[in-house]
Amino acid sequence: MATTVREITQYLEAWAPRELAESWDNVGLLCGHPDREVRHVLTALDVTAENVAYAVNNDVDLIVAHHPLIFKPLKTLAGGTPLTDLLATLQRHDIAVYAAHTNLDIAVGGVNDRLAELLGLTEVKGLVRTGAEAAYKLVVFTPATHADAVRAALGDSGAGYIGKYSHCSFSAAGTGRFLPHDGARPYLGTIGAPETVREERIETIVPEALLEATVRAMLAAHPYEEVAYDVYPLQAPATTHWLGRVGKLPEELPLPEALRHIREALGIPVLRSAGHCESVRTIALCGGSGMEFWPQALQSGADLYLTGDVRYHDAQAAAAAGLVVADGHHYYTEAPIADVLAQRLAARNPDLICTTDPTRKDIFEFMPC
Secondary structure, three states: OOEEHHHHHHHHHHHOOHHHOOOOOOOEEEEOOOOOEEOEEEEEOOOOHHHHHHHHHOOOOEEEEOOOOOOOOOOOOOOOOHHHHHHHHHHHOOOEEEEOOHHHHHOOOOHHHHHHHHOOOEEEEEEEEEEEEOEEEEEEEEEHHHHHHHHHHHHHOOOOOEOOEOOOOEEEEEEEEEOOOOOOOOOOOOOOOOEEEEEEEEEEEEEHHHHHHHHHHHHHHOOOOOOOEEEEEOOOOOEEEEEEEEEEEEEEEEHHHHHHHHHHHHOOOOOEEEOOOOEEEEEEEEEEEOHHHHHHHHHOOOOEEEEEOOOHHHHHHHHHOOOEEEEOOHHHHHOOHHHHHHHHHHHHOOOOEEEEOOOOOOOOOOOOO
16 A cells, blocks of 8 residues: 555654654654655664665665754755765655654653663653643544544544553444535435434544644545534543653662663663662663753652763762662664664555664774773
């Protein structure tokens, strides 16, 4: 089944809405046309000269990366710099680039949930609250023949997310009645004659940020000229958004074993740590560069805080406060998301070729002892 850049980005933004991103971030479609047809997607942590060359040689149509290729506004596209030359190559070969960064850090099932999963953490909860969204109940009445299509459109647009479950809805059978008048173009029935139709009432929950897009998707999938639907505000928020996670190891481990477990689970060549405790049960984490949140990690009751880009004096302060800090490096705490992106895109469209960047590696190298 053919798909487009636009359809893929809509799916990604239903999972990790752009509104979740930090104000300084630059997420979304950074290069390429939204209507470009996509057969082959490359998922990556970064957009690099190496994986762009791979994309050119392997007929990749779209690169989905965690780190944005463009962070700040460009004053010129003149060649001669690594960035502008890379952009020229992408444009010349009609390769689109999409970035999901801090929104994917926060999203359920994103960077930090993947880290917690790799470490085998249980009772996982958020570390730093970043906001909450209002929730709505969307109810639509559709002929039974199109109920599955409407449910799929709702779920694919991001409606029906409850915890780690997507496409959640409730349906009830009933009878729809209407009388088409002159000028109407009824999908069913004839002008001037009462019509009775077997219909389904479909209910689902929608976060505020996705409400408009969800209604559009529902209307596009619905066969009726005039669609009967209701939108009800809910008292409780749809989602509380969190950066970072806190969870428990299946069993308490002595500190050296806990550090070894982290290093092996993430494939880290060298794991730095600061501070001391006898054993570790509760771990707080934030993929990438999250050392600014060590006070929240301490307050959460964590024995150990895992993040990347740890600076000397921050580690010193955290250790003095009684928190063990493990520097898992920026690359190793975020690289696993590329696999998640490929898996999710492939599951959504089995005809899509989804490749995880085979050239990926940490920019830093470690000299063997």
